[in-house]
Amino acid sequence: MTSNQHAAQFNGFLPQAAGIALSATGICRHFGATQALDQMELQVLPGEVHGLVGANGAGKSTLVKILSGALKPDSGTITVGGWHGESLTPRRVQQLGLATIFQERSLAPNLTVVENIVLGRERTIAGLFLTPDHQQHDVEDVLRRVGLNVSPMTPLSQLSPAAQQLVEIAKALYRGARLIIMDEPTAVLGAAETIRLLELVRDLSSKGVAVVYISHHLHETLALSDRVTVMREGRAVLTAPSNSMTPQTLVEAMIGRHVALARPTQLKLGDVVFSARALGQGRRLFGINLDLRAGEIVGLTGLVGSGRSRLARVIFGAEQPDSGEMFLFGKPYHPASPAEAITLGVGLVPEDRKTESLLQQMTVAQNVTLTRMPATPYCGFIRLGEEQRTAMAWVKRLKIRSALPGFPVSTLSGGNQQKVAIARWLHTKARLMIFDEPGQGVDIGAKEEILQTIGALAGDDCAVLVISSDLEELTQVANRVLVLRQGRIAGELTGAEVTEQRVLELAMGTTLPVSMDEPVA
Structure with a gap:
């Protein structure tokens, strides 16, 4: 059974008996008088690519910060694998094999590629830390997997924004993540790089890695994901198999109104x-x-x-x-x-x-x-x-x-x-x-x-x-x-x-x- 068929079997609902990679239930979060999340629900299957879409301000970023341990929810429960609790910490997130690739890169530009990837996970022999140049061979394979043809000793500041995004993904793979949250991963990628990334996500899914895929590219999200959850005003207003939805149904769920796509205006050209x-x-x-x-x-x-x-x-x-x-x-x-x-x-x-x-x-x-x-x-x-x-x-x-x-x-x-x-x-x-x-x-x-x-x-x-x-x-x-x-x-x-x-x-x-x-x- 393919992952798409697997998701379709549940028709958007996930029985607990099926096993879950991630479950967030009843998540609430306030910022002063503003309620960013209101009884938010999200469940992700092992090996599933789960699309998460919503208009700016729907609460996606707040949810990601909570799932990455950067914020604590006001209420609700979170389950990752066999762990269950009210909130996560960054250390707990790493222990559970959950990695987040934020839209805004979280790399150190003054360090090399290998130093960024192994940071906090430096390998030791006989209790002694290996230097970065001794660890470059450790990351060469993961760089090839993401299609980044650069030397591990290259300073990160010399790479383009697209290449730096691929370093973020390589960092998550190097750490053995079993659940990866990707926030707008193709935002700085060109067409060929996007195709390579989507192939990489499918490969990860086939090997049992769950991926929460957040993107404003609706066609891309539907083509890649097994199921999609739509957020609006801090809530999940729709979760369904991707093959049952169209970009238009997603738009209607996201903003509650019809959006007519723009077309090039035919104007009289001047000088x-x-x-x-x-x-x-x-x-x-x-x-x-x-x-x-x-x-x-x-x-x-x-x-x-x-x-x-x-x-x-x-x-x-x-x-x-x-x-x-x-x-x-x-x-x-x-x-x-x-x-x-x-x-x-x-x-x-x-x-x-x-x-x-x-x-x-x-x-x-x-x-x-x-x-x-x-x-x-x-x-x-x-x-x-x-x-x-x-x-x-x-x-x-x-x-x-x-x-x-x-x-x-x-x-x-x-x-x-x-x-x-x-x-x-x-x-x-x-x-x-x-x-x-x-x-x-x-x-x-x-x-x-x-x-x-x-x-x-x-x-x-x-x-x-x-x-x-x-x-x-x-x-x-x-x-x-x-x-x-x-x-x-x-x-x-x-x-x-x-x-x-x-x-x-x-x-x-x-x-x-x-x-x-x-x-x-």
């Missing part, structure tokens, strides 16, 4: 806003030719390491090209810094909102107005009243929920933080906007609102470049899609040409033998 000719940078970008017109949304995709974010940083002045030319509004454009690019009307919402886009301990108002501060004309002081009014206007316009201008941005959900990052650049009235993974780690409702905002920018004669690993996201918003391979533009796709198979063929430089999917559009 060319930005051009690049034979743009190059060392061994990372080669001969990039690109035109972005007012009223147009261009998608950019490719495998991790293909040069997508690098190109964005060059356009934004964060890095300098070695060759070629750039033009903005028909004039030579060579920004020496992001500050100069901003002055000239260019904005960039970076991929990593936590470290590159937002100042977490500053308020919503401070983050929104950071690039265009309201100041008095005579002494340069910030007008706090104007700052608050400006931020409140953007909070209402972008529907930034649970936010007041004076709140620290760190208190907001991922989707609302992304909206704050976007509000900052809309406030600058940039004429060329670059979005790097704008829908990463946000729920379908917030993503829809973000994509509508991007579409409205094009309607205001702004040129827009959207970088994304999510083909569904690109087909919802982009008029055409460019595919990068090894720093070069490998091809351009439009309409029904944008399929996972065609993108991967261009991204990998090969022809795949069979059709992988239907058109995404």
Whole structure:
């Protein structure tokens, strides 16, 4: 019996006699007057891939923190394997073989790959700890399992965000986890890396490892999971076999309303806003030719390491090209810094909102107005009243929920933080906007609102470049899609040409033998 058949047999209900890998019953948790979890229920079978979905603010992160021992519930009981109790501790979690891979990476960038993986589990011989260089052979096999072809002695800081995510997974496997909670594991992965990760999850499941898979990618979750639990307002409102559900039924359960997917807006194109000719940078970008017109949304995709974010940083002045030319509004454009690019009307919402886009301990108002501060004309002081009014206007316009201008941005959900990052650049009235993974780690409702905002920018004669690993996201918003391979533009796709198979063929430089999917559009 396959795991899908196994889950279907119980039709969403798990008899105690069947055995469980994890059970959370009646879990409640308050933060002041806010009830984050309200009688939450979750049960996971051994060897099951159990999808967990919900809108931002549904309580998923709070539940994960409780199951990882980082938070204590106010009430409820938890069972992991043969252990039963009211709350977990980080040490107990490790002893029980439960590992959590958080959306925000929990690695030490100043350490090597092997040091991160063995940290706290250093091997000893005759009571003496082995040095990391003696333990690198211990982790080479697990690195191969996750498809990460790097030396164990590589400093973590030299790896891309996607590679660092794979190190997190390797760390869990090295520790012999029997139950792994994965929170948005593909958020920073490209198409090929995502396929490898999903294969890895299936392999773990076949060997009896239970996986709780948390993702905003609904198609991905349904294809991978045996059962799915939907959370809303701190409760489990639906648990059912994945093969009995569709993305639409999940959406309706998540947010209680119908969401019509965005489609690329057909607009009258204006003049060319930005051009690049034979743009190059060392061994990372080669001969990039690109035109972005007012009223147009261009998608950019490719495998991790293909040069997508690098190109964005060059356009934004964060890095300098070695060759070629750039033009903005028909004039030579060579920004020496992001500050100069901003002055000239260019904005960039970076991929990593936590470290590159937002100042977490500053308020919503401070983050929104950071690039265009309201100041008095005579002494340069910030007008706090104007700052608050400006931020409140953007909070209402972008529907930034649970936010007041004076709140620290760190208190907001991922989707609302992304909206704050976007509000900052809309406030600058940039004429060329670059979005790097704008829908990463946000729920379908917030993503829809973000994509509508991007579409409205094009309607205001702004040129827009959207970088994304999510083909569904690109087909919802982009008029055409460019595919990068090894720093070069490998091809351009439009309409029904944008399929996972065609993108991967261009991204990998090969022809795949069979059709992988239907058109995404």
